[in-house]
Amino acid sequence: MSDSGVSATHHNHPIKTIREAINEALHQEMERDATVIILGEEVAGGAGCQGSDEAYGGVFGLTKGLGPRFGRGRVIDTPITESAIIGAAAGAANTGLRPVAELMFVDFIGVCFDQIFNQAAKFRYMFGGKARTPMVIRATAGAGMRAAAQHSSMLHPVLTHIPGLKVVMPSNAYDAKGLMIQAIRDDDPVCFIEHKLLYETSCPVPDESYTIPFGEAAFPREGSDMTLVAMGAMVPRAIAVADKLAAEGIYCDVIDPRTTSPLDGEAILESVEVSGRLVCVDEANPRCSVAADIAALVAEHAFSALRAPIKCVTAPHTPVPFAPNLEDAYIPSEERIEQAVRDVLGGR
Amino acid sequence: MKYSKQFLVEAYTTMTTIRQFEERMIKEFMAGNIPGFVHTYDGQEAVGVGVCMHLSDDDIIGSTHRGHGHCIAKGCDIELMILEIMGKSGGLCKGKGGSMHIADIDKGMLGANAIVGGGPPLCNGAALSIKTLGKPDVAVSFSGDGSSNQGTVMEALNLAGVLDLPHFFVFENNHLAEGTGDSYAVSGEIAERVRAFNIPCDTVDGTDFFAVYEASKKAIKHCRSGKGPYGIEADVIRYDGHFIGDPQAYRGEGEIAYLREHKDCLKIFRKRVIDEGWMKAAELDQLDEKAADAIEKGVQRGMAAPRPSLEELYSDVYCTY
Structure with missing residues (x-):
């Protein structure tokens, strides 16, 4: 590591x-x-x-x-x-x-x-x-x-x-x-x-100096039922969802790419080869996003492994609003992530 | 002021090299031997050479889209420049930069820059390195009247003033930003803008090599001695279009002919050194021929060189990835 x-x-x-x-x-x-x-x-x-x-x-x-x-x-x-x-x-x-x-x-x-x-x-x-x-x-x-x-x-x-x-x-x-x-x-x-x-x-966090190489994803949770990719502030939310589902016997492979460029595409593809399912969570706007990029990567290189359509959980395609209720609705929530995971699990 | 023969030979050689280089590039471009967009520096030689005669390879310059002259004045190899401009293997930037992006870091040439106003913020960085590492060097940015209207240049002037950076701002006012005149596009005076940042700035006749040389000497001494940035606004002329092939419909009747007759920095240099008895016309002619031979050799090499290999498409994006 x-x-x-x-x-x-x-x-x-x-x-x-x-x-x-x-x-x-x-x-x-x-x-x-x-x-x-x-x-x-x-x-x-x-x-x-x-x-x-x-x-x-x-x-x-x-x-x-x-x-x-x-x-x-x-x-x-x-x-x-x-x-x-x-x-x-x-x-x-x-x-x-x-x-x-x-x-x-x-x-x-x-x-x-x-x-x-x-x-x-x-x-x-x-x-x-x-x-x-x-x-x-x-x-x-x-x-x-x-x-x-x-x-x-x-x-x-x-x-x-x-x-x-x-x-x-x-x-x-x-x-x-x-x-x-x-x-x-x-x-x-x-x-x-x-x-x-x-x-x-x-x-x-260790006191001594250490480096983490770019382009190597972390796996905060491991599982074979679902590949759940999340970035930045979405990672703790993805982990919370994974932990909740684990109590039901559903195990998610939570992948935190840590760097979006270079991207550890290999880790994501290997995981999807096993799980056959992908939910990609990103707080950014959806068009031309990293979530869309990862979805395209999987569709292009692991299509035959997919058992259900990919789902991306992102912000809507809007600027960030001010009013607290609107902003809360803007940011992908644990509920939305969980629902996406359940939807993809319910697919073929 | 007296100048050594060696100095005069070097100055004239560089100026005539730039002039003939650009005239040859126009010819090769029109013959279809150069792809893309090319912006030529002929007419402004006295500025690039008058400034760079003070610099060593350790000093840094940042250039513009009209950068061939700055490259040659800073000591870039003209054959490798020709390879680059022709998009050939072995060019200064492996044929991946082209006319608008020639750089030679080893020579302290931080790059031509195809973004008007892109260079001065970067030269602040070079000046910051010089200051932080305690070096005696100077960073020089070349800008035109066009870039003097860019916010990046104003920001660079302010930060250079705030941090007392050893940055010499050279504004070459050729009175044309593409096809728009400075009398229309520049509100106020460029030198006054520089002074407004509490940065001293002199105005100089940019067609007079000796005037530019002396003004730069004062400015660079100021920068090297830790007194912060300095500026000059050089009044120059532009012979060619914004780019090669520009029909220049915006020029007045007889305007360019007048400039060639009365404002040509090479003619002015020749007249001065001959009148002063420093050099003879025949000596200068000989330097012209020598420069022409070197350019001819470069063009022949450029024409014969292959295109970069296809692997070059993919390399040099990152140091490691």
Whole structure:
């Protein structure tokens, strides 16, 4: 599972939240490698103000403590200037640094998308393999905080679509730490999508440094009746459904791809070969989504194994609404996931 | 000011190489030997060369879609450039970038950029590396009057000012953004925009190599000494269309002929060095011929080279995947 042999199932490790796990990964990598820098809005916070010198540590506190520890030369507060942030990160990555740029909300890729998809993602290919762009774009994503349409999107399908980018979406603290360390050490541009509802979720996380390779799915539950693929904040919901159904003797193979690019398609296909049934859960909008991509993958490569039509459980094809009842209805619920599993089990 | 013979030879050689390179690319394009879109730099040689004469391979430049001249001025191999522009195996970017995406990282050439205004944010990054790693180098971005209207360039100026980055912003105002004049499209003055960010910015006659060279010397010294960014706005001209094949219906009658007669940076260079008694016309002619020979050799090599192998379609997307 990891190159240092550290196991998630080793329960002697201290319990940490995703926020703490990512923060620890950033600390350890900045300590290990002087070329790692952090830049973004309020990654330290308080620049040019009269109050605390570290007012924020990132708007969600993910970079807390890094400013005092490594100094403002390596933990760089920027203006609200997303194109300049991503551009600076990409140019710095081409010339010897390993920047971790914080985009705050993933919705803000709208104002810097050129620097992501036309610049950083394409350098290696269009320059004939000579460019290296080892950068991480951290962004928080997802609905559930009543933050409404422009602060709640899940845009990993958009990023996954782009060749040259890697897209990481941890669902638990153990994975978050190992994937973040891998992202920083990786020589390609990596979009690291953090679901804002997961920041306080916790599990045992080793103190020492470890990496989790990209493109290797995790199997939080194993079973042969149903392949249940879920990403990000949908993973805990899929696990809850799997546990409920297990009490009835229905066993789901819950697959968390952890990275949508590269995608561990092999793990999904192998599981479907056994179960013959697929439910794919993704909080993103349905059209051209990762859920649709996985459904197409299975339809193309494991059609003969399927015993029932595939079902995708996603958000509707709408922006994220504000009113709490509407937002709750927008996000795929455990009830909808469970119903989809039962529907597919009830198929031929 | 006195310049060494070696310096003058190098400056003129690079300028005439760029001029003849572009004229040859036009010819090869019209003959069907170059695929795609090509934007030529002839007429603006004094700027690229006047700036890059101050730079070593460790200094970084970011270019534009009109980037051939910057590449040559920064020391890219012209034969490998021709292979690239023709889409051939062995090109600077393996034939996968083309005219609009030529880069040579080893030479500090961070890439032509087909997105207007795409380069300055990236050059901030190069400048950030220089500053963070404590190097004495400088990052130089080339932009036009067109990109001066892009928000990315304004953002890059602001961040460079905020972080005191060693970034030299070179604006080549050729007065045409594609087919739209700066008198229409640029509200106010470019240099004033730069100064508004508290970044010093000089205006310079971009048809005068020596003026550009001296202005750049001051600017680059400022950047290298840790005083933060600097800018120049160079007043230049554009001979060709936005792209090769552009009929330029937007140009005035006799406009280009006038520019060729009175605003040609090579003619101006030749007149100056001959009038000053620094070089003789015959010496300059010899450098023209030498450059023509090198380009001819490159074109022959380009014509003979094969297309990239089909495997190249799939490689170099990621370092590891």
